[in-house]
């Protein structure tokens with residue numbers, strides 16, 4: 001009983017102390033994925049079933065404080081492949097954030113991160129369709145690997161964003 005009281009006293013004085021020094025917020029803050037986003041290796045991912053062009057998909061991600069997804073490891077890719085929780089307009093492939101539209105053969109991620117890991121399908125990227133394939137789709141072919149595709153095709157997409165600070 002005595003121990004309990006002491007604990008409460010300690011907690012109270014800690015709270016007073018933290019309020020006085022403005023520490024209250026930091027005390028209870030965590031980094032979490034917003035509702036509707038799935039945490040994968042410290043970042044938040046979201047599958048967007050709506051069929052959009054690559055640029056529309058990126059703009060849609062931006063409106064949710066994200067970008068089209070970058071992928072940094074095979075383990076992360078596998079988790080992203082199974083992200084779809086809702087059954088909706090089924091489409092096997094989806095846009096992710098890779099593009100070489102600025103200069104052919106130089107691939108960038110939409111979120112600005114450096115592209116080290118890649119998972120291209122055999123023979124890809126091949127810049128087919130008269131050199132007009134500058135956007136990256138995932139889950140392509142039987143191997144479900146990456147392919148460069150014509151950017152104005154409309155398919156689902158995957159967004160990524162940082163975790164947000166949640167205080168409370």
Ligand SMILES: *[C@@H]1O[C@H](CO)[C@@H](O)[C@H](O)[C@H]1NC(C)=O
Pocket residue numbers: 047080081082083084091092093094139144158
């Ligand atoms: C990738 O393909 C698998 C198998 O067809 C499918 O179940 C999964 O939903 C696909 N993922 C995406 C993001 O399209």
